[in-house]
Amino acid sequence: MTRRTLVSSLALAAGVKAKPAPRTEWKPLLGVLGPYTPDNVAWTKAQGFTNMILGSGPGPRSTLNAETITDAQIADVKATLQKHQMNVSALQVGGDSINPDPDRRARANHFFVKAIELAGKLGVPYIGTQSGKDAAKPFEQQVDEIVRVYTEQFFPACQQYKVRILWEPYPEAPNIATSPVGFAALFKAFGDSPYVGLQYDPSHLVRQFMDPIQTARDFSDKIYDVHLKDTEILWPVLRAGGINPVNKARWWRYRIPGMGSINWREFFSVLQDIGYTGAMSIEQEDDLYGAANNPGPDFSGEFKVGLAMAKRYLNQYVP
Helix, strand or coil, X not given: CCHHHHHHHHHHHHHHHCXXXXXXXXXXXXXXXXXXXXXXXXXXXXXXXXXXXXECCCCCCCCCCCCCCCHHHHHHHHHHHHHCCCEEEEEECCCCCCCCCHHHHXXXXXXXXXXXXXXXXXXXXXXXXXXXXXXXXXXXXHHHHHHHXXXXXXXXXXXXXXXXXXXXXXXXXXXXXXXXXXXXXXXXXXXXXXXXXXXXXXXXXXXXXXXXXXXXHHCHHHEEEEEXXXXXXXXXXXXXHCCCCCCCXXXXXXXXXXXXXXXXXXXXXXXXXXXXXXXXXXXXXXXXXXXXXXXXXXXXXXXXXXXXHHHHHHCCCCC
């Protein structure tokens, strides 16, 4: 064997060894976000969805009030979900962890711990929420206070019930996890904690004029759950009045996927590249499809049309 044939053989062997595994069809869970009711679960399953994100909040209108729900009611919820073979990726819970008012902070954090407990009892792995915010404090101090509260109050429950807290980048809530700057600061402060991550919603980045595709790439290892919602920028209104119009004109609006500015092909390409096979759930906030007139807790007819229209669009990417 000559030196040339030896080198060629070694290169061929290395090439064979480095051959990537064959690709399989991408099949993440496709779902919807909404209140828990048996009718909502049944309808969601009948439409071909395989996942739900369920809201949990305080008050008498909540169908999953973590503070008052009984073990018998939890058993009923689990039985309904099992009957329809419905996965639940997350509970959606408000977050106000560092509110400057001590009473409001205590109430919010007490409920949040109960929500972690409820998620654990239901077998739900994630809580979708906001980080908390106290705008009167410098940014760095807010980060430090969030870390302290989470570590002292939330993480013991997360460890006990095997639940991870995920931040949704919702900018109109008590939240500093709304941008790459906020994400980076929080994840650096929390280090390698197994109890925090992202519930990625690209629509919120679009309306803040950030790049939802590049941000997904940059924080791909932190994405554990996904909201599917689009944002339409009303450019004539924006150009006439700017981002702070004196007449308060609305220059953006949430839409069902495919009706706004997000390049969904690129977004789903990022998720496929990172091997994401978790859940992606439509968050229906499109007023053209009854989002503003959905009294609930059962989905209204118009609201269902919006979900069905969104699914029709998404099926070209998600089997």
